[in-house]
Amino acid sequence: MNVVRPKGPLPARVYWVRRAVVLGIPLLVLGLVVWLVAGRGGADDQATPAASTPAASDAAAAQDAGADAAGDEGSGVTTCPAAGLTVTIAATAPTFAEGSDPTFDLTITNTGTAPCLVDAGTSQSEVLITSGSDRIWSSRDCAAADAATNELLIDAGKSHQQQLGWDRTRSAEGCPADLPAPGDGTYTATLSVQGATSEATVFGLG
Numbered sequence: 114m115n116v117v118r119p120k121g122p123l124p125a126r127v128y129w130v131r132r133a134v135v136l137g138i139p140l141l142v143l144g145l146v147v148w149l150v151a152g153r154g155g156a157d158d159q160a161t162p163a164a165s166t167p168a169a170s171d172a173a174a175a176q177d178a179g180a181d182a183a184g185d186e187g188s189g190v191t192t193c194p195a196a197g198l199t200v201t202i203a204a205t206a207p208t209f210a211e212g213s214d215p216t217f218d219l220t221i222t223n224t225g226t227a228p229c230l231v232d233a234g235t236s237q238s239e240v241l242i243t244s245g246s247d248r249i250w251s252s253r254d255c256a257a258a259d260a261a262t263n264e265l266l267i268d269a270g271k272s273h274q275q276q277l278g279w280d281r282t283r284s285a286e287g288c289p290a291d292l293p294a295p296g297d298g299t300y301t302a303t304l305s306v307q308g309a310t311s312e313a314t315v316f317g318l319g
Contacts, residue, residue, distance in 0.1 A: 193230060
């Protein structure tokens with residue numbers, strides 16, 4: 114086929130126009146596709162930096178780091194070691210007359226350098242009253258079940274204080290009934306908390 118010199122009943126100009134139209138439409142479609150693809154790629158390129166701006170990434174990382182640090186701080190409190198505690202007990206009077214129940218001031222001091230937890234419940238603490246070698250009474254013997262745990266958070270260098278009363282009864286492990294009441298005389302009381310033990314306080318019953 115000779116595409117340079119078209120033959121047929123129509124003028125040559127008509128054939129040239131038809132060929133131009135046939136060849137031009139695909140080129141036009143191809144150009145439109147290229148333009149659309151190029152335009153979309155440019156929009157994506159412009160949007161990408163905003164999504165990965167270094168300042169925004171750094172700020173997010175800083176926030177995450179702050180949250181982790183806060184979480185570590187909140188979960189860093191530990192149980193007070195016995196070596197980091199000082200405990201004391203003091204009778205509120207040297208002698209308690211008949212009809213007057215003895216009371217004691219109890220103090221737990223955190224001598225460490227950081228806040229820590231102390232369990233002042235009966236599972237980890239005890240007030241023990243004796244007379245010579247005779248075990249008279251323990252705060253553990255007849256304690257209620259819900260008194261087993263009493264967790265306290267004590268700041269470094271701070272103290273927790275409370276008062277305890279004794280009703281002049283005798284107790285024993287298992288809380289048996291009808292034990293003989295202690296009589297007049299000299300008694301001592303000690304406080305133990307989480308492995309730390311106080312010096313004894315001496316008092317009398319009259």
